[in-house]
Amino acid sequence: MSMGYLVGEDAPVVWRGLMVMKALQQLLHEVDWGGLDVLVLDLPPGTGDVQLTITQQVVLDGALIVSTPQDIALKDAIKGVNMFRKVSVPLLGVVENMATFHCPHCATETPIFTSASAQTFHSRFDELGVPLLGQIPLHPRICADADRGKPSVVAEEMDSPNVRAFETVAAKVAAAVGLARAEHSISDKLQESQDLNHLFPNLKSPHEDMLIQKEY
Known part of the structure; x- marks a missing residue:
């Protein structure tokens, strides 16, 4: 389910705060989600009305921070950490997105961002006490899978590096929210x-x- 379904395909979502909050209430409380084990909410970057409304409307098991090691993205991610702590939402961990580029031809793994940026990324979250749950590569196959509407964990071979990267994160998140222990x-x-x-x-x-x- 997506907020994009509430407007036309090419229409921008030009809504004031109250309209955004009303739309979120409809998505959270009026959608027939069925029998779910886990509901993942993909939020936009920032610390605005969307994030605050969700923390007020539902009891969250935790927040997962996803960020690239790029300096500006890191600053926004840290603001998100501080916001979730201020509203008493547990921090499950952080995922380093686009950590490296995997060449589809020679399988060479190349860092996209500088080593200094990556070191700063890891050290800042260590200081904040937020564990690193995994690193997702920038791989053309992941992009192609997403464009086809099939996640890599479904579309690719089970032993592929992309699948292992996502499964590593999923297993740690499941353990953090108690799902693995419950099963x-x-x-x-x-x-x-x-x-x-x-x-x-x-x-x-x-x-x-x-x-x-x-x-x-």
């Missing part, structure tokens, strides 16, 4: 329930009600 716990309880049913076929598992609630 592990459910798996353990299902196994425990199966063991009890095998030993005592007529005995109801003490976890049966809880497992039903988990499914819904």
